[in-house]
Amino acid sequence: MKNNPLRFVYAVPYAVWMLLFVLAPIAVIVYYSFFDLSGNLTLGNYRNFFSSIYFKLTMSSFWYAFLITFFSLLISYPTAYFLTKTKHKRLWLLLIIIPSWINLLLKTYAFIGLMGLYGPINGFLETIGIGSQQILFTDFSFVFVSVYIFIPFMILPIFNSLDKINPTLLDASKDLGASSWVTFKRVVWPMTIDGVKSGVQVVFIPALSLFMITRLIAGNKVITLGTAIEQQFLVTQNWGMGSTIAVFLIIFMFLIMLLTSGKEKGASANGKTK
């Protein structure tokens, strides 16, 4: 297949796809970001982005995305680890993945009911004597629901990399006198780091641009870059400013991809090449 002259032909659909649906839209966004409301060429949008309010917005977006990623990882790594130890691991994994097939909005609306003042969570808090709390529209509820939504995407790559570890390596490590902690630190963690990195990628980047949940669960007390873009396009109709925020979002994504991708080019995600 490698020296087949036809392989350029095979690459055509891919190249056309990339051009039409990846490069062209980005080019259009960058183009729009240089225009103001009356259609004049300007750098004003970029200047505006660095004004206090959008800068603050970016910082807070990053902070929440960081929190969401951190807690997702904290829960997903041990979960994935114990999953690989269970008997029917594929079945358990499937059970964890299934909720991610349900529409995001449906799940979010379910949480509105669960977290309400008269919902089951507050009912439980009432019976154990803590008394009902305002859960909805808080930082806690926002991070909680987001983590819930992203967990399957974090577990999957970590599970795959853990599952591929050759058990004889762990035996070898023990035979050589390493404690469980040292085995984890020196053998398991380095071999799963690529899984963790791709997990972080698929959680952190969408978390930066979450919207809808910011309104339904956080009551717009948390505002992300995604919400700001939506507002600029749909409400303010300032496509220039919306595009400018989007350009920065794209730049941030590239930076995060660079930071979280392995050093060796073309390394497979399962860490086998290490």
Place this chain on the structure above:
Amino acid sequence: MKGLVSSAATILLVSFVLLFINLQLENKHGRVGKDTITVYNWGEYIDPELLKQFEEQEGIKVIYETFDSNEGMMGKIEQGGTSYDISVPSEYAVQMMEQKDLLLPLDFDKIPNIKNIDPYFMNLAFDPQNKYSIPYFWGTLGIAYNPSLLDGQTFESWESLWDASLRQKVILVDSAREVLGVALNSFGYSLNSTSLQELKEATDKLETMGPNVKAVIGDEVTQLMINNEASVALTWSGQAADMISENEDIDYIVPEEGSNLWFDNIVIPRTATNIEGAYKFINFMLDPEVAAQNAEYVGYSTPNVKALSFMDEEITEDERFYPDEEAREHLEVYKNLGLETLGVYNELFLKFKMGLR
């Protein structure tokens, strides 16, 4: 490789079968037929029974689509693509659409039922002589509250929203002009203010309301109020009527400093392809009995004066939803402030939301 080809072939085959079934179904329902109109309206803004009645009466199929903001609706109409025959923009949006040349002028000869509309609601500033639009519903912006969850607070004045006893209780709508409008009204400034000084004062004042704000959301507020999850909400009259019909404890008031008076209006966008059908639809909706049934279903106030006699007196005599002309004196209609000022409003609103904790 062989497996790949056969699975690709299977997917293609299944897709074609589905496409074929879909086309068959559409043919059966006459969707592709010539006599259809596409109505583009707000969500929950028409009695679906009436659509059926119209289809039977006129033999015209109605394709019904909904939007949730004037801006989103205008964007879709501007881009073309779908041939909407009817839309229902708010008053400032009528102006914007007119400026962008997105509307067709109306021919009153084809809408004999226009005579049923209260002259008070005709010939308004946003569309002189009703060249492009006919009022569909009107209403106010005010405060819905549930006395059974409060300690006797009342809301005759916007100032009461700042009361320290309402900590984490107030729900605002996620819309810049409405929320900034509360502060503008409380100062006695115009809702159409373009003075940066006034807007800044308003934002500063709003920020002091921060600790009282429970959430800034959209239509979800209706459910929260009905379920006693929330006790005070800034909301539109029709939404308040929805809440009251489900939960009798709730009350609605328009504070005395004044508020917004708004109109949603039927228009025929430039994208229309079945203009005759659109006129028939407009005329149908203006029929007194139809308008009465629609108003009872939707809960907003109808400008159709003949319809009032077909409606429950309990509704039409309710000053909260049908304020008399004297009460309307304090109300102000939004003007189209232009995108520049709209941007300023939204940026200040964003700043306010960013400060919420």
